[in-house]
Amino acid sequence: MDVAREMRDQRETAEEMFRRDDLRTQLRDKLVRTAHMSGDNVTEEEIELAIEQFFESVHTYQDPQPGMKSFLAHCWVWRGRLTLAAAALTTVLGGLWFMFS
Amino acid sequence: MTIPGPTVHQQLMDAIKRLTEQLEQDRQGMHDVQKEYEQLDAERDDALRSLAEHYLPELTADAIASTWREVQSEISTLLLQKEDEDRSLQQELKQLQENRTVTEKALVEATHVLDAAILEQNEVSTVVEKRLQEDTQFVELADRAAIAEVALERAESNLHEIDQDAARKLPSYQASTLFQYLYERSYGTEGYRSRGLTRRVDRWLARYIDFTKARQGYDFLKQTPDQMRKIIAEDRRSLNTVMEELERKRDHVANAMGLPEKINLTERFTKDRQQSLQTANFISESMNETESRIRDLSDPRGSYYQQAIELFRQTLVGFKSSDLKKRAEATKDDLTDDQIVARLSGVESDRGDLQEATRDRRNLQKQKQDVIEELGRVIQRFRAAHFDSVRSHFLDTLMIDEEISYTEDAGDARKLWQKIRRSQRWGDHDSEEDAGGSSLKQVLVNAMGKAAGDERGDDARRAGSRRMEYDSTSDARSAVGDYSADSSGDDSR
Numbered sequence: 001m002d003v004a005r006e007m008r009d010q011r012e013t014a015e016e017m018f019r020r021d022d023l024r025t026q027l028r029d030k031l032v033r034t035a036h037m038s039g040d041n042v043t044e045e046e047i048e049l050a051i052e053q054f055f056e057s058v059h060t061y062q063d064p065q066p067g068m069k070s071f072l073a074h075c076w077v078w079r080g081r082l083t084l085a086a087a088a089l090t091t092v093l094g095g096l097w098f099m100f101s
Numbered sequence: 102m103t104i105p106g107p108t109v110h111q112q113l114m115d116a117i118k119r120l121t122e123q124l125e126q127d128r129q130g131m132h133d134v135q136k137e138y139e140q141l142d143a144e145r146d147d148a149l150r151s152l153a154e155h156y157l158p159e160l161t162a163d164a165i166a167s168t169w170r171e172v173q174s175e176i177s178t179l180l181l182q183k184e185d186e187d188r189s190l191q192q193e194l195k196q197l198q199e200n201r202t203v204t205e206k207a208l209v210e211a212t213h214v215l216d217a218a219i220l221e222q223n224e225v226s227t228v229v230e231k232r233l234q235e236d237t238q239f240v241e242l243a244d245r246a247a248i249a250e251v252a253l254e255r256a257e258s259n260l261h262e263i264d265q266d267a268a269r270k271l272p273s274y275q276a277s278t279l280f281q282y283l284y285e286r287s288y289g290t291e292g293y294r295s296r297g298l299t300r301r302v303d304r305w306l307a308r309y310i311d312f313t314k315a316r317q318g319y320d321f322l323k324q325t326p327d328q329m330r331k332i333i334a335e336d337r338r339s340l341n342t343v344m345e346e347l348e349r350k351r352d353h354v355a356n357a358m359g360l361p362e363k364i365n366l367t368e369r370f371t372k373d374r375q376q377s378l379q380t381a382n383f384i385s386e387s388m389n390e391t392e393s394r395i396r397d398l399s400d401p402r403g404s405y406y407q408q409a410i411e412l413f414r415q416t417l418v419g420f421k422s423s424d425l426k427k428r429a430e431a432t433k434d435d436l437t438d439d440q441i442v443a444r445l446s447g448v449e450s451d452r453g454d455l456q457e458a459t460r461d462r463r464n465l466q467k468q469k470q471d472v473i474e475e476l477g478r479v480i481q482r483f484r485a486a487h488f489d490s491v492r493s494h495f496l497d498t499l500m501i502d503e504e505i506s507y508t509e510d511a512g513d514a515r516k517l518w519q520k521i522r523r524s525q526r527w528g529d530h531d532s533e534e535d536a537g538g539s540s541l542k543q544v545l546v547n548a549m550g551k552a553a554g555d556e557r558g559d560d561a562r563r564a565g566s567r568r569m570e571y572d573s574t575s576d577a578r579s580a581v582g583d584y585s586a587d588s589s590g591d592d593s594r
Binding site for chain 1: 127252254255258259260262263266270274277278279280282302306309310315318319321322324325328329332
């Protein structure tokens with residue numbers, strides 16, 4: 001049932017995307033209407049630019065800015081590798097200490 | 102005041118370098134001479150051609166009869182060949198004209214037949230279209246197909262946009278270590294199995310990068326284009342089904358009206374007409390070529406005339422200028438040939454002058470080459486005698502550059518060596534012995550110098566040196582061209 005629901009959802013999303021040009025038109029009308037109501041004097045080019053920017057920003061992803069949180073997050077993701085590296089280093093140092101002490 | 106040995110050595114090296122460069126430049130200049138030869142040859146050919154054209158102004162029987170006897174038979178043969186070709190081309194042209202008439206007639210007929218067939222086909226097509234328009238089911242299917250086509254075009258355009266969107270935005274998801282970590286662990290789905298601390302930290306991480314929203318965007322960009330492609334493929338299949346039905350209906354009506362036969366007939370007639378057209382064009386081109394050739398033959402200065410002139414020119418090449426002059430003088434009323442022969446004589450005279458100048462130039466180059474070689478040997482001897490040493494000095498009367506400027510041949514270069522040797526002096530006695538291998542002759546020179554005292558010391562040394570020179574000269578005489586002779590003389594140091 002879940003698979004069927006998932007497939008239906010995907011199809012609906014896809015069909016929605018077939019109306020992407022409609023969405024663009026609706027968005028333009030809405031922007032023009034809002035501009036008229038607020039008394040802003042906007043040109044066609046400005047509206048087109050705003051729509052372009054909207055479509056450019058939707059469904060995008062960016063990692064958070066670098067900082068302590070980001071560092072900790074990466075340490076967590078790489079915890080396996082970090083543990084292995086620490087173990088290897090300890091083994092080497094222990095071996096050296098054993099040999100030369 | 103004396104000149105140090107290394108300075109003289111350097112002067113000699115510079116001189117040989119300068120002479121070599123001069124020789125090289127001179128040799129390069131010989132290319133220009135070659136061009137001058139070519140130009141003179143071309144002028145000579147041109148003069149001979151003018152003379153040939155003067156003696157044979159056109160290729161006619163009368164002109165041949167009044168030209169030189171030496172070329173009459175060969176040029177007459179050319180005239181006969183020309184007349185033969187003319188006759189054969191006239192026949193060919195006649196045949197082509199007949200063929201063109203026939204082909205043009207066939208083309209007109211083929212055009213008429215084709216026009217009639219197209220007209221008939223159009224009439225039947227109109228009837229078929231009318232019947233199909235009257236069929237309500239056909240009209241409905243056609244409307245559906247039109248709507249589906251518009252929808253498909255729109256869908257394809259949107260798909261293209263989404264594809265570009267995905268290509269632009271997906272790399273940032275794929276490059277993110279944090280996002281990929283949670284995505285690979287299926288966080289937020291039923292597949293996620295971690296418990297305890299791991300689950301709690303993963304939840305913190307998901308909140309930190311806003312994973313739920315990011316995952317939606319990623320899934321959308323990953324899956325939507327494929328899903329859209331599937332839907333478009335399904336819609337196209339449906340449209341094809343409608344089109345097949347429409348075609349079936351059209352074929353049914355068209356077959357009932359006999360339209361396919363009419364179309365086949367039109368295609369066949371079109372092909373026939375095309376073939377006739379190609380044949381007509383080919384004949385037309387052949388006629389143009391033949392007419393052009395006939396025009397050339399009818400021109401008294403056409404291609405055959407050019408052949409005759411070339412033949413005449415080759416004959417004239419075998420004559421001397423003096424003979425040509427005599428012949429020209431024989432035609433007293435005609436001055437043109439005298440002028441041409443005079444031009445020819447001028448060119449030949451220029452060519453002779455150029456040959457002489459070239460010969461002189463080559464001799465000069467040979468002399469220079471000999472001087473360079475001899476100078477090379479002088480430098481070899483100079484080095485072998487250790488004259489390039491800092492202990493070696495030369496009288497300031499020795500001026501290498503001046504000597505070189507007066508050197509014209511190998512003999513002068515050989516004399517230069519004698520002058521160099523006469524001007525050479527060693528710095529002091531001890532070092533001479535050290536370097537010179539303690540020659541008895543040198544001991545004599547030094548002893549004579551010291552014994553004579555301060556006043557006559559130099560004279561005594563010169564007397565001893567003269568003796569040494571005499572010895573080395575006699576050695577050199579005994580072995581001419583053998584440098585070991587010189588080196589034996591040098592050992593006397």
